[in-house]
Amino acid sequence: MMELSLMGLTVVILLFAGFPIAVVLGLTGIAWTWAYGSSYLPGIAHTAFNTMASETLIAVPLFLLMGQIVQKARIAERFYNSLAHILIGLPGGLLHANVLACGIFSAVSGSSVATASTIATAAVPSQTRLNYNPRLTAGSLAAGGTLGILIPPSIPLIIYCSLIEESIGLVFIAAIAPAFLLLAMFHLYIFMRALVDPTIAPLPENISEAEDRSNLLWDALPLTVIILSVLITIYMGWMTASEAAAGGVAVSLVVALLGKSLTIPRLTEAAVESVRLTAMLLFIIVGAQLFSYAVFTWGFNTIVSDLVASVAWPPAVILLILALIYLVLGMFVDAISLLLMTVPVVHPIILQLGYDPIWFGVVLVLLLEVGLITPPVGMNLFAIKAVAHAISLKDISFGALPFVFLMLMVAVLLSAFPQLALWLPFSR
Template sequence: MTWVAFSVFIITLLFILLASGVWIAIALMTTGMSGLYLAGGAKTLLSLGSISWNSINSFTLSPVPLFIVMGAIILRCGVAQRFYAALAIWLRFLPGGLLQSNIVSCSVFAAACGSSVATAGTIGTVTIPELKARGYDDRLIFGSLAAGGTLGILIPPSIIMIIYCSIVEVSVAKLFIAGVVPGLVLAVAFMGYIGLRCLLNPSLAPAHSETVTLGEKLRSLGDILPLFGLIFFVMGSIYLGWATATEAAAIGVLASVIIAALYRGLSWENVKEAHLSAVRTTCMVLVIVVAAQVFSYALVYSGVSRSLTGWVIGLDLPVFVLFLAIVVLYIFLGCLIDGASMMLLTLPVLFPIINAAGFDLIWFGVMVVVLIEIGMITPPIGLNLFVLHGIGQGTPYTDVARGALPYVCLMLGFLLLMWFVPGLALWLPDQMTVAR
């Protein structure tokens, strides 16, 4: 069987399984095992044990459960509500008022918990009733929450980044640091868009009549500084070379426990639920990683990866055209499957191609994360949109999706900016000292 026929078989089988509603891990595993059997017979299936062990016996993946525990503890100790209320006191003077607080609080909270969906849902639960009661525009409310929530997988620590590093074998610490500037630039772009819209049409965000004293502002710092301190402590230890990503994750867990205790949220029930959530999420992630590695091995063993890479390179496409083709591919897939699955599905095929084309793997990692962010707020399978619609107090799904559309355009514009100014992602990693 030629590599083209084999590729058609693999792709067709995979999409039939996905379209039938089979879990992504089972679809990848079934497709990979079928491909191995087709390429080399039953003897090739003897390698599944080694593939599974080598996939998860990885120091690169060891921060995953720790960062998940850290985020789960933060989610359950009441930080989100108090942090948002305190931040709103400081930001209400900006054009857009509390909408600006949505972006900043989502950015910071997402950096602490590492989950876009959890961030959008948690902050949305706190803010949507308040903003609706004050007469804010529905589309701006949901758009700001959906877009702000996506920053959780770009501003480190990020589980998606760790999985990417385990596949392409680059430094987790460097990719974490590479996401900082792009994340901040996107947050500022989102805030600028909100401010401009509200300056042009003040009725979108009614003005606040309440006055805030200096004493209230100073007292609110007690609800802001602990979360900022957690993020700077974790990321600073990585950037300065004091700790590996795994060690920094352990530091983060300890710091999150201390914060939970300060907020009097460190109950046995909260701790138990945080760890159960971490076990569930970690198991889900690792099963998908193993299935993706089986799928990847099938592509390598059959020669598809090598042949496809040679064919693409033989086309002699301009590098910018290849970049645009990858963007289009991810946008299309982002409308159909979730971000982690999309990355695990495509990287085995794309990795040799981008390597041969000379793409910097740290820069490409940031680009992939931004594309996954776009997928999280594009219908029909935009997870952030579903979550916000579920807590939206009767707001139509179309309004939620339309509210997120301008932010999709901002992200696409940012990808072009990152193509022409790669230093946005690469400058900070080039300055850092990586721990051991």
């Protein structure tokens, strides 16, 4: 156990020293593998090659490109404006549009930060002009953005499946019901807050003044078509996740070209940004796999599993301890890095406790979502701050706090009733 502690301490020190996470994990893995025995070093090359050759990860750059096309072609912005004009008359008004637009756009972006920043760009100016409560405006956008790593196609879920060699399609389908439950709880909270205090989302003097409502459904159609083309093909089993991702790229290109909203410069920007994000993610993934190779070489996963087996605690208690660890670590480490560093060790424990790995993947991503809106490393908080310059980071954090409690409530419900996640993938 001392070696495991030293390995963890090495990672922490290098991270606080400011080294990139991919470099930290990769170099730590290589160094500790070499420390175990130089004869194990060839395994480093095999691990890196097998990781990059994984068919599961093909979906990552394709889903990222699809999201970038939707973003650069301003399809998401048009969709938000459509929702805003439809929902503005409800108690809570545009706050509902924030959450719903984030939830739906996340189904094509796969990224929480991209979702939050894209929708915030369209939402913040209008809600500031209408004197909406700035905390709730920022909090609803930050929390809505977290749906980007739960609603398929979720990049963290793809990475989770690649780590445990599980079906992406099954895990995607398992995440749908919890995602909609979380979305419904967000809407219910906003609705109740607005009923108690209508000043948080005041109605404009003329609700229908913005534009002709006959155009609203037309503006919402492009994004809806793209989403359905991906989700239906995966759920019906017509395509694998990678094939659906390729199809989604094709559909998004056709939709953007038909709408005459995608120019060559914008398409170039989308491609370049997709390559940049893919390279960043894959470097982190390779580094994490080298780190995992060192963990397995030293037998740390077996040691931890044996330790858990020797503890006479109920599985629910151990699961609670793991959840608390993830919540604390999520305040300091970004979601994907935390996922990559911990799953190789935690996954055998989950199997030993008798929990379903598909169910745990959904719960784990939900816990990682919480880290996205909790300081000091809540990426969504900074994404909103980058757009909403007039709202302080403190107000954004406090605005997101009620949504943190709602997310934890859904995590508790999933733990008490695992079929919330499992009934859909195994009902076909």
